[in-house]
Amino acid sequence: MARMPRAAYATEPTDLARALIGQRLVRVLDDGTRLAGAIVETEAYLGEPDRAAHTFGGRRTRRNEAMYARAGTAYVYFTYGMHHCVNIVCGEVDEPVAVLIRALEPTEGLERMAAHRARARRPRDLCSGPGKLCQALAIDRGLNGIDLTRDGRLFVEIVGDGPIEPGRLVNTPRIGVGSSGDWAHRPLRWALAGCEHVSGPRRLGRPPRAPTNGA
DNA sequence: CCCGTGATTTAT
DNA sequence: TAAATCACGGGG
Numbered sequence: 219m220a221r222m223p224r225a226a227y228a229t230e231p232t233d234l235a236r237a238l239i240g241q242r243l244v245r246v247l248d249d250g251t252r253l254a255g256a257i258v259e260t261e262a263y264l265g266e267p268d269r270a271a272h273t274f275g276g277r278r279t280r281r282n283e284a285m286y287a288r289a290g291t292a293y294v295y296f297t298y299g300m301h302h303c304v305n306i307v308c309g310e311v312d313e314p315v316a317v318l319i320r321a322l323e324p325t326e327g328l329e330r331m332a333a334h335r336a337r338a339r340r341p342r343d344l345c346s347g348p349g350k351l352c353q354a355l356a357i358d359r360g361l362n363g364i365d366l367t368r369d370g371r372l373f374v375e376i377v378g379d380g381p382i383e384p385g386r387l388v389n390t391p392r393i394g395v396g397s398s399g400d401w402a403h404r405p406l407r408w409a410l411a412g413c414e415h416v417s418g419p420r421r422l423g424r425p426p427r428a429p430t431n432g433a
Numbered sequence: 434c435c436c437g438t439g440a441t442t443t444a445t
Numbered sequence: 446t447a448a449a450t451c452a453c454g455g456g457g
Contacts, residue, residue: 232445243446261452263452269450271452272452277442279441279442280441281440281441281442295440295441295452296439296441296452297439297440297441297451297452298437298438298439298440298451298453298454298455299438299440299451299455300437300438300439300453301438301440301453303452303453304434307454320452327451337454337455347453347454348453350453350454352455360448363454392452393452393453394452394453395450395452398452417453425457
């Protein structure tokens, strides 16, 4: 199974955010257990000019240092005293841009994921949010700064041959960035239309239209 | 709707 | 040093 190469990450965050939808995020645990899911929701963070980004204004701190590394680096941070979120760094070296992975449709190792997430009652509760998917896949700061093109513990596998059709995506403002002025409204989130594994209260877009009889 | 939870950032 | 913030999730 082909792993996503460096060149695929070395692009603009808006392009990577779309290109990642439908690809497979894979986590291999220390005991060899393989956990995986299809990426169904992403957000682009545009770096220095982006008020909602951790690197807004060129801020460079111990926490966000990985965002300044080369494309294909993982940026994992801890927030709200209990949650982790995982991003994939893209763009050029020293251009602190990244894509946040917000939701997966779990495909491998669901039983193990459920053990990591005691409160999840159904498959759609396992990975339908950035904190949930990190808990399900056991992603924490131990993976911050790793190279997703080389590391055996976390990587993206290419599914299919080409990007998903634009018509299957919905594009909305980002979640949870309310106090970022103008940047709060910019449509920098993408999700698979009608997918029940997407985060948030509402299902976005419509499922691919099922044929109904016209009467 | 509100609140836990604690690292990180920002203001004194 | 102290206060505010926080790319969230769970339970009413």
